[in-house]
Amino acid sequence: MAMATGSPQGHTRASWRAGVALGLLLLVLFLLPLVGGQYAQYLAIQVMILSLFALGFNILFGYTGLLSFGQAGFYAVGAYGCAKLLLLKPSLLFGVLGGVAVAGVAALILGILCIRHTRIYFSMLTLAFGMMIYSIALKWRDFTGGDDGLVGVPRAPLEIPGLVHLSMASMGRYYYFVLVITLIAVALAYRLVHSPLGLTLRGIRDSEGRMAFTGVPVRTYRLIAFVIAGLYAGLAGALLPPLENTVTPPMAHWTTSADPVLATLLGGIHAFAGPIVGAFLLFMIKDIIVRFTEYWLIWLGLIVVVLVMGCPGGVVSLARARWLAPRPDGEGS
Amino acid sequence: METLAFQGVVGLSLAMYLWLVSAGLTIIFGVLGVINFAHGSLFMVGAYLAFTFYGLLGWNFGLAIVLSLVGTAMVGWVMERFFLRYLYGVEEAYQLLLTFGFVLILDDAVKMIWGGVFRIPAIPAFLEGTWPVFGRPFPVYNAFIIAAGIVVGIVLWLGFERTWWGRTVRATASDREMANAIGVNVPGVFSGVFMVGAMLAALGGALGIPVRVVSPGLGAAMIIQAFVITVIGGLGNLKGAFVGSLIVGILSAYGTLLFPVFELALIYMVMAVVLLVRPQGLFGR
C-alpha cells in the first residue's frame, strides 16, 4: 500500500484522483472498439503489448536494479514459440501460453548464466545473449524461416474444449482478448510489486550486501526477477503473431530491446505505472517522428541522452510532484 | 591440415581488429570505470571517416588514418567532456543508458550522413600482393594488420608500464582522490584516456576499410564481439583483451570454414563455458 508523509486528507485526495483516472481509463479502453476504427484498435493493441514488455523490464530494472539490454530475445522467443505452436494447432490460448512458457524456460537458462555477475557485466551479457537469439532466428532457416521469418500464422480462435469457441477473426474480438490478458497481467504485476517479494527485490536494488545479511540468497531472487521479466517479454511477443500473422528476426534485435528501456525511462523507473505511461508516450513519439524522417533511432537516442542527463525520474515523477501528494521515493502509485 | 593452419593465420588478422577495439574498451573501463556501449560505434565512425578520406576523396592512406583518428577522438571527447563526466558519481545504470543512447544516435547519424552501403576501396599499392603461407597466398595487407596489432600492443604495454604518463594514468585509475590530492588533473586524465580509447577503436575501423565493407551495422556487431571478448578474457585487463581477441578471431575464422551457417555458435558456446567455469574470465580477478 502506498504510504505518504503528507496529511491524511492529502493522501485520500490523491488516491481518489488516481482512482478516478484509472476508472476513466478502463472505461475508454473497454469502449474503444465501439467508437474507434480498426486502426485505433490495432494501435491500442500495440501499445498494450509494449506496456507488458516494458512492465516486465522494469520489474528487473526499477525494482531489482538489473539493466537488461537483451529483453528482445525473450520477446522473440515468445513470438516464435507462439507462431510455431499456432501453425501446429490453431488454438489461441495454446499458442500464447505456450509461447510464454518457452520464453520462461529460455529466461531460466540464460538467467543462470547472467545473474551471477556484477551489474555492469550483467548488462553486457544480456546484450550479447539477446543478439545471440537474433543470430539464431536469422540463420536457422529450417526452423525459424531465416530472413523471411514465419508466415501464415493464423489468428486462431480462442478455444477451451467443451466450454468456449470464439473466432478471433475480427479486430475487435482480438482487441478484447489482448485487453483482458493485459489487465490480468498488469494486476498480477501490481500485486507482485506490493508483496513481500516485491519489497525483497527493492531491497536487493538498494543494497545486495545488506540483503544477504537478512538471510536472503540474493542470486536466487535475481534469477526470479529475470525469469519474471522474461515471462512478460514472452507474453508481449506471443500476442503479436496472431495479430500480424508473421514473425521476423528483427523482433530479437537490440534495437527492439531498446523499446522497453526507452518506454520505462520516459514514463518513470520508480513508479509502477511508469512503463505503461512510457509505452504510450513512446508510441506517440515514434508515430510522430516517423512521419517526418526515416531516421527515428537518432531521435530516440537524443531522448535517452536528454532524459538521463536531465530527468531520470521520467514523466511520472514530474506528474507526482504536481498532482499527487508527496510520497516517499520508490513507492508504487 | 594446411587449410586449418592457414585459416588460423587468417583468424589472427581478424583478431587484430577485435584487439584494437577491445583494448580501447578495456582502458576506458580500467581507468574511468565506465563500460562504453558506444565503443563499437566509435569503431564504425573511424571506419567511415577513413573511408571518406581514402575511398571517396582519394587522399593518401596514412593521412586518411590519421584524420580518422583525430575525428573520432573529437567525437569521443565530446561524449566524455559534455555528458559522461557528469555521471561519474551516479549509479552505473545511468552511465550505461547514456552510452546506449549514443549508440542509437551514432548508428543513425552514420546512415544519415553517408547513406547506404559502399564499394570497398582498393588496397594501397605498397601493401598489395600476397605472401605464401602454409602453401597458400596470404594477403600482405593482412600481415600488415597483424604487425600493426602487435605494435599497438607493445606501445600500450610500454606506455603504461614505463612512461610517466602511464604511471599517472594508473595512479588515477586506482585512486582518483589521491591522484587529485597530489595535483594530477584528474578530469584531464579522464578525457585523455577516453580519447585514446576512441582512437584505438578508430584505428581498428580505419585499418579495415580496404578489406571489409563499411555499413551501419558495423558498430553493433563490433560491440557485441568486444563484450564476448571481455567476458572470455576478463574485464579491465589488457592481457585478457588480447588473448580474448585471439580466441574469438581465430574461432571466427574456423567457424566460417567449418560451420558456415552458424559460425557464431562456436563463440557463444565458448563464452557460456567460460561463464560457468570461470566467471571472472581467463585473466580476470
Added chain:
Amino acid sequence: MTAPLLETQELRKTFGRLAAVAGVSLNLTEGTLTAIIGPNGAGKTTLINLLTGLLVPDAGTVRFKGEDITRLPPHGRVRRGLSRSFQIMNIFPSLTARQNLLLPVLSRLGRNLRALTRLDRETEADAEVEALLREIGLWEKRDARAGALSHGDQRLLELGIAVGTRPELCFLDEPCSGMNPIERQAVMGLMRKLSGERRTTFVIIEHDMDVVFSLSQRIVVMNHGEVLADGTPDAIRENRAVREIYLGGEV
C-alpha cells in the same frame, strides 16, 4: 560446561604480504557480550568478515553451534542464527524505516518469496516491526525515507536490521560511532535488554572505551592480526601490554 556457541581454530587471512588475521582461535559462550578492541589495522573488521562469511579464510575453521560454517555464504549463516551490522552504513536508502525493518523480519518468518500476498496484510511481521521500531525509538519516523534520516537515526536503523532476524549471535561493527550520548544510551540499553531477555550473544567492535568497559563482560584485544589479551574488563585494565599499545592512555 556448555559447548561454545562459536569457535574458531587458527583462523588466517592474508592479503598480499599482509597477514590481516594471523592465527586467531576464539571461543564465544552463549549469552555473553564481548568487545573486540585494538588499534586501527589490528584485523578486527577482517576477523568479523571471516566470521560472518564475507571473506573465506586461507586457513583455519569456524564452527557455529557445532557445525562447520567456514565456507558458508552470508545468507546461510544468517539463516542459522548469525547476524551483523556494518561499520560503513548499509541500510536500504530508498525504503522507509519501517520497510527497512520489515525485510529482516520477513526473512526470519520465511515470507520473502510470497509474491501474491499483500505486503500490508503481513500482520505478524507488522507487529514485530512495530515493537522493534519502538525499541530503537524510530516509531515516529517509521514512514520517513531511510536515506533522509539523520546519521544517528540511520545507525539505529542499522542496528535494528541486525537484530531484526532475532539472531543468536550478533556482530556489531562500531555501533556507537557518530552518536550523541542519548543515542548511545539507547543502543546500549537495547543490547543489554536483548542480552538479558533473549540470551542474544553480542560481539562488538568499538573504539569508545566507556561503552566497552560498561557493557562488555569480556574483552578481546587484537594487534597485528593476533589476539594480544583476552579476559574480563578488570583483567584487561591491569594488562601491561594492552596499556602499552594504547600509548599509556587511560584504559
